[in-house]
Amino acid sequence: MLGCKLANTPIEMNHKLCEDMNQEPTNKEQYQRLVGRLIYLAHTRPDIAYAMSVVSQFMHLPSVSHKNEVDRILRYLKSNPGKGLMLSKNGDLEVVGYTNANWADSITDRCSTSSYFTFVGGNLVTWRSKKQNVVSRSSAEAEYRGMAHGVCELL
Incomplete structure (x- = not known):
């Protein structure tokens, strides 16, 4: 892939990847x-x-x-060859967390995706993006489940 066309993002926005038996298989x-x-x-x-x-x-x-x-x-x-985690020394050790959820994100089983990020002293130390185990009935329920996972990580 030395002469390939470069991509600005790692995945298309609003992608519709799913498991389809009619698609051509690969190695x-x-x-x-x-x-x-x-x-x-x-x-x-x-x-x-x-x-x-x-x-x-x-x-x-x-x-x-x-x-x-x-x-x-x-x-x-x-x-983007130079990107990655850069940890810097800061005087404070404030712990900050962010959570998000995409309601019914998966088109195959309608499960939502939860994600969270945790910063300590301004440095990213943990992150996770995972499909929720159950189907949420609303976006509020999906967000609540995402917040619960993020708070557990903060604790």
């Missing part, structure tokens, strides 16, 4: 190996964490559209 072992390496990289690159959580849902039956999204992540990484 499963190659897909799993590549996604596994990118998951390892996501520990120091929170900017690709959400995209990785999306493409890793299709490890058991990847299609060409899923492989194209992984290629987009690679093109994004090539366009």
